[in-house]
Amino acid sequence: MLPAWLAQVLQVLTVALGAPLVSGVIAKIEARLQGRRGPRVLQPYYDLAKLFRKETLMPEESSWVFLAAPVVAFTCYLIVPLLIPELTNFGLPLSYTADILGGAFILALAGFSVSLAAAETGAPYAQLGSSRAMTFGALIEPSILFITFVVGIVTSTDLPFVEAAAARSSLSQAILPAHLLAAIAFFLVVISDTGRIPVETHASTTELGMIDEGRTLEWSGPPFALLKWGSNMKQVILYVILLDVFAAPWGLAGSLAAGSVLLAIPILLGKAVGVGAVLTLSDNTFSKLRLFKLTEFMAAAFLLAVLAILTLYVGYA
């Protein structure tokens, strides 16, 4: 039996230490799909280690906000894993300190602090990225809100653990249309928030197509490493919410037995790589939408989330 605090620490460590690995494996899969050999799967760790050894340069105009933002964002990404079903299918002591909206707020705070600092640098591309990130973040927000409502109506709570438990409880709950529609809507939200193809070409070098990526252009050295690491962690966190709350809440430890909690770690990372592989496939299948057509994508996510609510409303209200 593990003590509960240790499981809690393991949750954070799994995301923090596993996130670069997940990114590395996904990058490898993507390269293979495109017929390239691709970087080593451990490359993200080497990148981070290199960046941590470099010096920090600041734009002349910027203030302490510029240096604080990466730390704030990174801290937020360390907090969120405490709140979501990640290794265990029941809540650990700190898991109930914030509900699903609280988690969304903390994620939003991370995005906001980076956008704020990017806008402060005065660099044109960073400002472009930060204004776009805020605009499209606001457009995808209604979908997130409605997905939260689905959780609220299905479980009559606002806890991600209960939604996952409802989906696990029986087949008919798992294929409840509201649940499926919300899962697909959340999948679209993940695509938008991790900068995947219909929305943004991730890891591209054309600044004019950038949204999230564009914001980080001004940072260097350790703060940039924190940002990169943070965005890896954000990706895993969103995958975990998609998987363990909506799409596949299976393979979690049912008790604090050391074996099952430790087994849940590779299962979690494996599932995350699985989602990444699906996203990579869709990356290679679809083309990027024009920036002004992105509203269509956001409208689709919103449509799914609203339909989820409607099917619930008529049936059980």
Next chain:
Amino acid sequence: MHPTPDPGTFSGITEGLAALILLTEFAMLRSAMLRSQVRLYSFQSLVVAALASAVAAARGIPDLFILAGLTLVLKVILIPGIIFRVMRGSKVDLAGSHRLNVATMIFIGISVSVFGFLAVEGLDIHSATLPTPALGTAVAVVLVSFVVIILRGDVVSQAVGFFSLENGVSVASLVVAAGLPFIVEVAFLVDLLVAVVVFGVLMRVHHMKADTLSTDVLDRLKG
């Protein structure tokens, strides 16, 4: 933990199919290519057939199997085939006939669907064959297909919008009157065939006279 009362696997599957029909209708609102419009209609009819056979199997109404079969032959294969054949002469494939931008059209669609769902909720109908949300979905399909007809400015989309309206009506009839006399159901399908012939002639004539499938030129006088 208080999950909602277990709705049962059957209702989950059928509601899911109904939601898929509605989503296809929204896809018609968006799709830019005329041919994909027709393919969407074919897919939507396929889902309707699947829904009908699910009801037939679960509720023991063998008539519905025949209806599903007829739907498959007519609406999935024959009617799209006829429309493709009519369209073969015309070179225009890209419709781009959205009267408003797509996001706005989707929002209008969402609003009318909400209205449809709330209206059904107000009616307090309980069906023995299908869960009530399926009726709400069916009414939403009918309303959204009106939006398709109104906001798309080309003959093909309008015809497909009309045909998919009929799909919505058949889903509604599955919910409220699955035991409808078979002859009435067949009469609906024959009606649809007449509509297809009419729309086919309309498309041909319009394309011959105006050299386009868009309806935008209809307000121009011809001497």
